[in-house]
Amino acid sequence: MYLLGYDIGSSSVKAAIVEVDSGQTVGVVKYPETEMAIHAPHPDWAEQDPDDWWGNVCKATRQLLQNHQVDPGEIKGIGIAYQMHGLVLVDEEMKPLRPSIIWCDSRAVEIGNKAFEAIGRTVCLRSLLNSPGNFTASKLRWVQQNEPSAYSRVHKFMLPGDYIALKLTGRATTTASGLSEGILWDFQQNRLSEDILSHYGIGQELAPELVPTCGQQGKLSVEAASATGLTAGTPVTYRAGDQPNNALSLNTLHPGEVAATGGTSGVVYGVVDKLIYDDDSRVNSFAHVNHNSDQPRIGVLLCINGAGIQYSWIKHQVASSEIDYGEMERLASTVPVGAEGLSILPFGNGAERMLNNQVIGGQIHHLQFNRHQRSHLFRAALEGVAFAFVYGMNILKEMGLDVNQIRVGNDNLFQSAIFSSSIATLMSSRIEVLDTTGAVGAAKAAGVGAGCYGSLEEALQKARVVDAFEPAPEKDAYQEAYGRWERALNSALDNR
DSSP, X not given: OEXXXXXXXXXXXXXXXXXXXXXXXXXXXXXXXXXXXXXXXXXXXXXXXXXXXXXXXXXXXXXHHHHHTOOGGGEEEXXXXXXXXXXXXXXXXXXXXXXXXXXXXXXXHHHHHHHHHHHOHHHHHHHTSSOOTTSHHHHXXXXXXXXXXXXXXXXXXXXXXXHHHHHHHSOOEEOHHHHHHTTOEETTTTEEOHHHHHHXXXXXXXXXXXXXXXXXEEEOOHHHHHHHSOOTTOXXXXXXXXXXXXXXXXXXXXXXXXXXXXXXXXXXXXXXXXXXXXXTOSSEEEEOTTOOSSSXXXXXXXXXXXXXXXXHHHHHHXXXXXXXXXXXXXXXXXXXXXXXXXXXXXXXXXOBGGGTTBOOEEEEESOOTTTOOHHHHHHHHHHHHHHHHHHHHHHHHHTTOOOSEEXXXXXXXXXXXXXXXXXXXXXXXXXXEESOOHHXXXXXHHHHHXXXXXXXXXXXXXXXXXEEEOOOSOOHHHHHHHHHHHHHHHHHHHTO
16 A cells, blocks of 8 residues: 655655555655746746646656556555645636745735734734734735736635645645645634634635545545546545645654754744744744644744755856756865855845845855855855854744754755754754655655554654764854854845
């Protein structure tokens, strides 16, 4: 018996098959090999076509089945992880009305800020655990205000994972965990938020049917089976945003546990057992995959929009075509800690919540033409993202979270020793690298919803530690470089 998991990112779709009894990964496929396009028709916008995601799901699934000769009839459950905070709008025929407004789009920042004050900061933080901010509900309000013709045809609003579940099952559904990430869930009332819907003038009938995060969510339709090569009737049994799912994949389920990832965006995600929030909404609290009202499990999420996307930009714009990420790491390692005075702020991917939703752009500081070479830029780029993580982790520490041990996956920026050692040293933390991915975690969680495992703990118990990073014994150079970087950040913020 097997389980199938998807991770619907903004760069690519990953699909994984896991064997139930052993818990071993049979295979993982990424499609497309090159990054999916993000369209920005105006400054600070970011959109993608939802049907591009679906097309890549179908291609990845067929390739995975073909590569590993798995009988589709032996797949007992399907899990979906997806890019958070996006908005998909469908009409009565369940077809998209416009491109998806995705996670790194900043157009709704001011809408959310005004709602935070109008509804009331105390009400929002107590009930929603967040400011409405630049999240799904505020993006929906933007469409209502700026594209009334499209809004008048909306049958359901959805998150990106809800749309993939719709394409698989034919049912428009969502989850409490998903609604919480859209700032649409009232934690005090344990239901769809009447405060936010009423303030934005959004009818409750536009919300999809509620299904459990881990449980029966629908069955694969005949049409979806034909498109993917799977078997009609296969149940979809798990769905979660990519960051709660990443934490789950790293067996981060209980209070005091912390996970991180350094993909297109950077995230640190800690689990607590109380309805906690940041008064300034610089970090955000959402329902974790195992949350319920009687036993709260809240994921406190620090998100850095400008992370891997900054390093990708450096690769494509600065490195020559024959230099890959491995060679960039080698060249960067020839430069001392601190990149000989060069600092890079990686905030060029829209509004940054931990900077109070300011948009300061990516910035290079103290560049000296007669001193600095490409290798300095490579090191400063890695350090710049690492320092952004440290800046945000200090906010989490102020809230009482313990970041002394962090679990990460083996497929993103944490593969870089420069990046990981910088964080471990400055935070005095141990970073454990586990051999798993979001798609594998989604597959294993689907096994719980399908009844193959008795609990999430059972499904995830075999995650394997493959590497670890400890604090460097000499911290002075790291602290000096971080201090210089932080001064550059404060200067940029003061000049806004």
